[in-house]
Amino acid sequence: MTSAPLAAVLVALTLAAVLATSGAAKLRDRTATRDAFDALRVPGVVPKDAAATSLPWVELALAALLLLTPAPLLAPVAVAVLVLMLSYTALIARALGFDEPVTCSCFGSLGRHDVDRTTLARNLLLTLLAGALTWLAFAGGSVPAAVADLDSGGWWALLAAAAAAAVAVLVVGTPSSAGAGPVGELLDYERQAIPYGVLTLPGGRTSSLVELASTQARLLVMLSPGCGPCVRTAEHLDDWAARLAPAVGLLAVYPDVASAAAAPQHGRELSASEPELNVRRVFSAATPAAVLLGADGYLAGGPVAGEDAVAEFVEDVLSVLADAPSPAE
Template sequence: MSPLVAASILLSITLLVSGLAKAGGREARERTQDAMRSLRLPARSLHPLAAAAVPIAEIAAALALWIPWVPLQIVLSAAILALMLAYLVIIARALTFPEAVTCSCFGTLGSPTVSRTTLLRNILLTVLGVIGLAAAARGDLAAAVTAHTGAWILWVLALVAATVLTALALGGTRAEAAPADERTAGAAAGSVRTHEADGIADATDDDELEYEREEIPFGMLVERVDGEERYVSVRETLSRAAQLMVWVTPGCGPCERTVDQMRGWSERLAPHVQLRAMLRQPFDTFSEEFLERTGEHASVDVEMNIATSLRSAGAPAAMLLGADGLTAGGPVFGGPAVAEFVEQVIAQIEEAELPEDGRETAKTGEPGENEGVAETSGL
């Protein structure tokens, strides 16, 4: 049997692993969509469809490649080579972005960050695609299945064993940590609880637990007003309204999904709470399109001093700061947890239904008729 067949076997194993890793249900599809956003792929309206179709196509190609019919094998080998070339171009383009990009090319497996190693991997896969197409055109694949069945099976077993041993030896490259939404679900659920002493019902149905509010430490940020940048202290922002700070980074899929929701959240939170996108880098490192999506209160967390002091370093992450100078919820981490947290803050505001004369009190943090609601929700 021709050694060229080994290339097709390796590609089949790669596509099968990749397809199965992406086909893990709704969360897997969301990760794939996050990767597409991070990689800045066009036609965003088609991302959900692509996220569902790509794993099916990869698995189907990996299996159908071994149907012993030369014309079909040539067509499939050419399609696989085209796919590898497309992945190579996408990864090479991502390396030109100013920020690191996550791709989730193999679902939950492997490193999520695009690097030169990722590029090298895709170059090797493309070379395998070329060899695989040559093997199909020569009829080697069909012959391997029909005339050399025993040898073909041994090749498959040997290469699968090599793949498994390599994966075990590397031990994976993702940090061993619980998913962000699991690690922070409790914080998100408890972050907008009301004080029992105030006589106001808990905003959640969980057992009554009191969120321990702490004094907000000093911190500085940079904001833009009419195109001018200026330094502002956290406490100055709290004199305007309670602040819901959300740390995001472009190139991070969950962050991109969070940014897409910010304008809607901001409108629903106003005027009681200002939603403030917190950025890690100066404004001039971001595109105007990205800054437009983050909303009018986007700010730069200078050297991440605020995130560090509030123990909210991460992206996406969120924390609610009360206008009275005390923390009011969070921190929470991860796209789903941040979205749930924001919705809970909005729900508490809507449930409280502050009257018009109480809104100014909520914005300034001064005692008033609705002091209980303003204090416990950080408004």
């Protein structure tokens, strides 16, 4: 790479941009950063609170050092970036083997949060780039030296690459809103039939979603064990259930019977489980998520995903119930 200064600069700029973006996003959403440690089940030997606090600053510092460090000192910086990317890749690969889907705020509140093969492919590519930069560093190269070696053609190519990256960010970089978005307009909700899904209720009885809602509207809150936002959402369920009753029954939907039985944040009578994750799959919902099943066999709201969106959704449902006429009227 020492004979290809443009390639060296592009590799370093790519890694530095990713690290800087990731670090800045993590600083903006410290809670999501800490939750990612739980979602990915980072081994207990890692002090999660301290690591979540320091990680954004480490990423920002590495981004700057990659671009500014001269040749003799770049090697340890490059090795640190390579170790970081290898660690991220290992955690993502391990998470793909979990029984339940995993969401992770690897870039704070930015970007996509589902952990899947695309996430793994992205991390593998970043690891390869970090490996290439490490090779450059041990070969005696550095970004300042590569920049000094650029000729006019190299500068034009670098400018074109930056423009292409900017266009890509503008075209595909803005995340689309998930689910039903703001739900203050429940009365204008486009009704759809309740899809087929099965839940295992407390006591072991199974019921389809349509059967479950045939006697009472049901608010399903989909949760995952070890998910920080899910735990915080679960802590509100007893209160929500009391406020929604008797018009709407609330159920917390967990991925299996064991996690439903072990949830300590709310009453056991609210816990249900879904065989083979069928409910969250049919709604394509990342946890925490919520959906309202109408007693008429149609969806009455949602699905919505995210801690804040679920809380807002419940408040909107409560507001609609408060405005509804009583049976005596």
